[in-house]
Amino acid sequence: MEEIARVHGIANIPASTQGQFVPASAADAAYDFRMGLRRKLTGQGLYEAVTIKLVSQSQLQDALGTTPQLLPALPLRNPISDDHTTMRPSLVPGLLATAGRNLRMGAASLRFFEAGTIFAATPDGKAIERDAIAVLLSGPVSPASWSDSEPRAADAADLRGLLEALAPGVSVKLKPVKSDRLLIAAQVIVNGKPVGLCGQAHPARVRAIDGRHPIHVAELDVSLLQKAVSREVKFEEMPRFPAITRDLALEVPADLTNSKVEDFFGSQKEPLFIGAILFDVFTDPTGQKLADGKKSLAYTLTYRDSAKTLATAEADAAHTRIVTGLKKALPVSVR
The missing domain is CATH 3.30.930.10 (Bira Bifunctional Protein; Domain 2)
Structure with missing residues (x-):
């Protein structure tokens, strides 16, 4: 084929600029x-x-x-x-x-x-x-150094x-x-x-x-x-109104995991509830502050209204509904 093109003349062969789009495959x-x-x-x-x-x-x-x-x-x-x-x-x-x-x-x-x-x-x-x-x-x-001899x-x-x-x-x-x-x-x-x-x-x-x-x-x-x-990326407007937070300390059985509590928070349909973050885990081996077989999990709960500034009474009411539902769903009590 190359020899035929050489004898016939490459300049005599019409060029083709037609391309074909190949979509990305799986x-x-x-x-x-x-x-x-x-x-x-x-x-x-x-x-x-x-x-x-x-x-x-x-x-x-x-x-x-x-x-x-x-x-x-x-x-x-x-x-x-x-x-x-x-x-x-x-x-x-x-x-x-x-x-x-x-x-x-x-x-x-x-x-x-x-x-x-x-x-x-x-x-x-x-x-x-x-x-x-x-x-x-x-x-x-990290490698051992003068500032941290035992990483x-x-x-x-x-x-x-x-x-x-x-x-x-x-x-x-x-x-x-x-x-x-x-x-x-x-x-x-x-x-x-x-x-x-x-x-x-x-x-x-x-x-x-x-x-x-x-x-x-x-x-x-x-x-x-x-x-x-793989998911559809969604965007939403940055919040224009401030949030209100409430700290919640729970006394729970020692075998109750944080994931179960987080699953409860994630399943809530409370419109003012934004989310919860665990910030402290406390155990008491002496039994003076917590009973034997118990531990404390402390969370920060966030509430916000996207349409207006949230009133304290509204945040308190939403917080009460969340805590009430949590007590019914899991063996927890508020400290």
Whole structure:
């Protein structure tokens, strides 16, 4: 073809300026979303790991997955070695192996993530592939220096902060669940939809890789996360009238979680109620100020009328309705 064009003369071939618009596809959107997650995590100071998609039978005990019930693993029919017998059902085994190698090389702080494909088997033996992203945190959150010779170790709050960074502008909640794969486990709920799991690795697994600090991990289904954060952006006018706040201290059972109280606040249809923020948690081991098995949760509740300046009496009436409903819905009392 090139020779024909040369002999005929390139100048004699009419040029075509006609273009064709190609709209973005779902695959393009998924790729852009995965790259966005990578950029967010690297921007938070994490290092991206790339591990092999094959794991050993012993590594399956480290598998976390994105659902409380881990799907059956997908074994190879003809594995190349005993260390590569199964398609990975989770990204966490690879991250733990990476953490172990770094610890043996003298690394103190571990901040890794990996984005890749995980595999599972259906009851009839067919393969399922899903895109997932996993995070691992352990060790000091900053290098030791003259001003801080013993920096604190990464904890669950740091992990939650990373999860919130992956889903800006929507609610991220952690729902405690029972799991034999983690010492402490929670289901990650983004915008009301479950997208993965997180928690703290068992101390035995930490010791097995020579770890000196707790290891916190999370694994999310990228497709579910993309659907959870996809939403229509709405704008509203900045409030022109001031808000009124009321502090509310509650005496609650020790096993009542803040998330249950927040769920109640979030379900309220009171038109003047804007929201509530937890600002204090108090326990009394001596039993002098709080009875045994009790704790105190203190919130700041905000009220506003978008059409006029809210009167104190109106705010008090709305506050009374909220507190009355809270007492009926949960075993709480006002301190």
